[in-house]
Amino acid sequence: LFSVQDGLATDFRALTKILYDLNKALGSNVVRGGPLKELVIENFDEEQIWQQLELQNNAVLDFFKKSIARDAKDEDLCLLSDQEEDGSDAETSSDLELEDSVMEAETEQKNIYTKGKAKEKQSKLREGTMQKYSDEDSDIDFDIEALEQQTKTAKETTLKKMGKKSIVDDKFFKLSDMEAFLEHAEKENREGEEDINYFEDIISADEEEESEEAKVKTIKSSRDLTYKDFFDPIDDNDDVVANDVEDDQVEEADGAVEEQNEESMSEVEDMNEMIMENTRSKEASKKVTFSLPDDSETEDITDTLLEKGMDPSEIKSSFEKRQEKMSKKIKSLEEELLEEKPWQLKGEVTGQKRPENSLLEETVLFDHAVRMAPVITEETTFQLEDIIKQRILDEAWDDVVPKEKPKEEAFEYKKRITLDHEKSKLSLAEIYEQEYMKLHQQKTEEEENPEHKEIQEMMDSLFLKLDALCNFHFTPKPPVPEVKIVSNLPAISMEEVAPVAVSDAALLAPEEIKEKNKAGDVKTDAEKTPTDKKRDRRKKKLRKRMKRREKEKRQKLLEKMKPEQGTKLSKKAAAAKLKRLTKEGKASLLKDEGKDKVLKSSQAFFSQLQDQVKMQIKEANKLKKKQKQQKAVSVHKLKL
C-alpha cells in the first residue's frame, strides 16, 4: 500500500518552490534572515530541499516569536487571566495590583504619552509584564524582589490615582494616600534590609528594556534638561497640597533612595531615569524642594502647616522655614535649661528623691567586683555532660593518688652525710672555692653530650685492648674495686689515734645489730619485782600450756590417722623395754614382795629409817649408861 508516489512528490516540490519564490518576491523585509532568495529543487534531494526550507523557517520563526511576544503585550490583548489561576497569594495580590496599575496606566497613557514620563511608566510596566511573561513557563518561580520594585515604582505613579474617599479626608489629608504611603514605606524598609542596589536594578531594567524594544527612545543628555523635565506644568491646583504632603511623606521614606538618586546624578547614562523618578516621586510639585539631610525639617514644616491651618498659598522660603525652626529649637532649649533638671542628672539621688521603681527603667552601669557566677544554660549542661561522657569512655578518672611518705632508713640517712672527724685538709677559702666551682661547673656538665661519653668509654676500652695486643711493655691497669665494703668496726677502733684506713666506714649502733627488747633491760632474779616475777610465771605457764595443747593435738591426730603408731609410748612398750634391760644386766628389777613396804612410800621409808636410827641411838645410850654405871663409884663403897 505504501509506495512512493513520484508524481505527487514532484507536484509537491513544485508547489513549495512556487510558494517560496512568491514569498520572497513579495519582499517583506520584516523578517530578518532567510538568505535564499529562491528555492532550488532541480536535481536536489529531499533532504537538501528540506534544509533550505529550514533556513528560511528558522529566521521566520525567530521573527514570529519576537513579534508574538511584542504583540502579546499589546494593550488590546489581555492574557493576564491565565496567570491568576496559579501562583501564591502574594502573587495574586501583586498581580491584582499590577493589573490595576496596568489598567490605570493604560487610561493615562494616551494623555501623557508624549511626555517622557509615560515612557518610563510604560517601560516599567512593560518590564513588569515582560518579566512576568518571561516566566510563563515557570509559573511559580516569580521574582518577588523585582515584583516589589515594580509595585513600588508603579505605586509611585498611582499614588495620585487611588481616589478612594473617606470621612477623614480633607484638603490636606487623604486616608487612602496615607495607607498607600505606609505600605510603601514598609516595603522600603524591607528593601533596605535586603540591601538592594537600586542602581543595578534600574540599569538592568533599562538594558532589558533597550534590548527588548526595537524602538528608539529619546534619551536626553544632562545639558538639555529644562524646567519641564523637573517639574509638572502649573495646571493642577487641587492636588498640589496633597501632592506636597505626599511628596514630603514619600520624601521622608525615600530619603535614602533620593540621596542615592541624587548621588547618581553624576552618571550620565541613567541621568534621565533618575530625574524622571525624582519628578515622579515629587509628583508635579511646583516649588523647588531641596532634600536636605535633615528630613525632619520638611516634616516639621508640613506639620506646622497642618497645625496652623495656614493658607498654603503663603509659602515661605526654605530659609525662612529654617530660621523658624531654629528659633523654635532655641526657645525650647532655653526653656529646658531654665527648668529643673530630671533626677537622672542631679548627681547623688536617694530613693526619696526619685519616683518609685524608676531605677528599673534605667540602665545602670556599675563595676562588678566579684566574678559573676557562670550562668547555667542548657548549652553549658550539655557541654559538661559531653565532657563527662568522654571521660567515662576514656576512663580518665580524677582519682586521688595516695601519697606515700618516703621511709628512709637510719642507715642510709647516716650514709648520706658522712661525718669526718678529722681536721679538714683544705682551708676554708679552698672549700668555698670548690663549692663555687661546683656550682658553675654543673652547667657545663649538663652540656656534655651523653653520646660523647659513650664514645669515649668505648674508645678507652678499645685502646686498652689494642695496647694489650701490641705494646711490648704493656702494664694492665689496676682493677677498679666495684664492691664497697662496709665494715662494722667496734667503737673502740674509732677512738684510736692512729688513722683509720676506711674513713667513711659506718659505725653500726648496737641496735642495728640486734633488735632491742621491747620490754626493756634484762633483769636478774634478784632485781625482779614481784610483779615481774608473776609476769614471768604467767608467761611461762602460758608457753607450757600452748606446748602441751599442741602435743595433744598432734597425738590425737596421729591416733586417728595411724592407730598403730599412736601407741608408741604405751605401757606395753615400756615393759618390753624394761625386760630387755634387765636381761642385759643394765638394770636390776626390784621385786615387789610386799615386805619392803619401805620402798613404796617415802613415809614408810623414813619411818623405818627413823626407827633404825632410834635403835642405834638406844644401843649407844645403853652402852653409855653401862659405862657410866661402871664408872659411877657408889657412896657405900667409898664409906670409910
Place this chain on the structure above:
Amino acid sequence: VGKGEMRKVAVPANRYTPLKENWMKIFTPVVEHLQLQIRFNLKTRNVEIKTCQETKDLSALTKAADFVKAFILGFQVEDALALIRLDDLFLESFEVTDVKPLKGDHLSRAIGRIAGKGGKTKFTIENVTRTRIVLADAKIHILGSFQNIKMARTAICNLILGNPPSKVYGNIRAVASRAAERF
C-alpha cells in the same frame, strides 16, 4: 681615696710568735691584692694598716683589718684569707658563759665536750657546717658564712647545754642536708 685611713689591730703576747712566723703570708696578699700598706708597730705591738695612693677599693681596708684580726684570734692564715677573697664571710665570737652560767669543773667539762677527744667534735662541726672554729678557753670564735655560722653556733650551744655529741651530730647532719638540698 681621700686622706690616708688607718686601722690598728692589737696583738696579744701569745700570738706574737705565730705572727712573726706567718708574717710573709700575711702581708703579701694585703699589699699585693688589696694595695694597702701594712706594718707591725713593735712598740705598741699593733699591726697597722694604711691606705695609700695605689689603693683602689675603699672596702679593702676593712677587709685587711678583719683578716689580720682573724689571724690574731687564732685562725689559720689560709682560713683567714677567705675573708679577703669572699665578701659574705663573717666572724662571730661569744663566750661559753653567755650560753649557760657555768663555773669551775662544769665549765671545763663543757669546753671538753665542745672540743671532743683530740678535737674530733670540733672538727666534725667544722666539716659539716663548712666553718672554722677557734676554741680559746671560754671564748669561741666562728668564721664562715652567715647560715653556716648559725648552724655551728647552734651545735656548740647544744654541746654547752649538755647534749651528747652523737645527738649534736644527728642534728647538724639533718640541718646540713636540708641546707644542701635547698641549693
